[in-house]
Amino acid sequence: STFYEKYHSLEDIYSWVNRTAHDNPSTVKAILVGSSFEKRPLYALKLSLNNRPNKKAMWIDCGIHAREWISPAFCLSFVHHLLSFYKQIQDITDILDNMDVYVLPVLNPDGYEYTWTKDRLWRKNRSRNRSTNCIGVDLNRNFDANWCTEGASHNPCSEIYCGAFPESEPESQAVADFLRHHKDSIHLYISIHSYSQMLLFPYSCTTDEAENHSDLLEIAKEASDNIRRHYRNNYLYGSGAKTIYLAPGGSDDWAYNLGIKYSFTLELQDRGRYGFLLPPSKIDRACKEALTAVKTVALKVIEKT
Numbered sequence: 001s002t003f004y005e006k007y008h009s010l011e012d013i014y015s016w017v018n019r020t021a022h023d024n025p026s027t028v029k030a031i032l033v034g035s036s037f038e039k040r041p042l043y044a045l046k047l048s049l050n051n052r053p054n055k056k057a058m059w060i061d062c063g064i065h066a067r068e069w070i071s072p073a074f075c076l077s078f079v080h081h082l083l084s085f086y087k088q089i090q091d092i093t094d095i096l097d098n099m100d101v102y103v104l105p106v107l108n109p110d111g112y113e114y115t116w117t118k119d120r121l122w123r124k125n126r127s128r129n130r131s132t133n134c135i136g137v138d139l140n141r142n143f144d145a146n147w148c149t150e151g152a153s154h155n156p157c158s159e160i161y162c163g164a165f166p167e168s169e170p171e172s173q174a175v176a177d178f179l180r181h182h183k184d185s186i187h188l189y190i191s192i193h194s195y196s197q198m199l200l201f202p203y204s205c206t207t208d209e210a211e212n213h214s215d216l217l218e219i220a221k222e223a224s225d226n227i228r229r230h231y232r233n234n235y236l237y238g239s240g241a242k243t244i245y246l247a248p249g250g251s252d253d254w255a256y257n258l259g260i261k262y263s264f265t266l267e268l269q270d271r272g273r274y275g276f277l278l279p280p281s282k283i284d285r286a287c288k289e290a291l292t293a294v295k296t297v298a299l300k301v302i303e304k305t
């Protein structure tokens with residue numbers, strides 16, 4: 001199997017980031033967007049084909065939850081696909097001709113490292129706090145979107161601990177800062193998770209409908225339909241709160257409220273047979289399905305904005 005059909009250690013992913021930037025000097029830049037609690041760098045790749053100003057951009061992040069290994073695997077394969085098939089495949093060409101693409105392959109490197117060395121099912125980051133021995137904040141409860149209301153916890157020992165205050169964690173703050181600085185160009189935000197095979201959009205932090213709900217629904221339906229047509233696999237779609245559960249403080253809702261009106265969370269394979277322990281033999285298919293969804297969404301956003 002190839003590089004993209006395996007899971008990779010954090011060290012290997014850092015090398016891959018370096019190599020990818022180095023091998024594609026005219027199109028790819030590695031941007032240091034911040035560092036983690038344990039001081040690991042947070043690198044995003046920027047794929048940008050020519051230096052036209054005012055180009056739209058999309059942002060995609062992977063690995064906010066440590067144990068969801070298929071997520072970083074997707075970010076790597078997505079970058080590889082974009083770079084390999086520009087001018088070969090029409091939809092890839094259309095995306096890169098119209099958008100810069102920012103890809104953050106591992107938003108939570110400390111947690112990811114921990115799942116490789118100590119506890120495969122760790123979810124949160126690895127930050128410590130004075131008050132308890134419990135470690136880590138759920139980074140997808142740490143953003144400032146109805147922060148720590150129903151669906152998150154103030155208990156530091158909880159898997160859905162929201163942190164001491166919004167953006168208390170260096171990882172969420174780094175991403176939020178980057179998006180704040182680039183919000184005028186970034187028209188699409190996507191966060192990659194697993195598992196459950198869903199395409200979610202705001203809101204998750206309230207049962208209220210987003211202002212462009214019907215637009216988001218139409219895009220999500222098209223993505224889900226495309227996955228079903230190509231791979232005969234079902235992806236549920238809808239607002240987060242109504243499709244899975246109320247979960248405030250998520251990056252997607254926060255990005256949406258910032259003004260990035262196309263904001264999605266994609267939950268990859270599977271439906272629970274292997275859960276977070278998706279075998280490497282399933283990586284290729286899972287990434288192809290996700291690629292179909294991401295391409296569909298990106299092309300629709302290019303069309304609409």
Ligand code: 0X9
Nearest residue numbers: 140193194204240247250253265
């Ligand atoms: O609960 C989550 O953070 C995500 N599901 S997971 O099983 N990967 O943990 C869903 C996130 C949906 N979006 C928001 N809650 N904002």
Ligand code: ZN
Nearest residue numbers: 065068193194
């Ligand atoms: Zn997740």
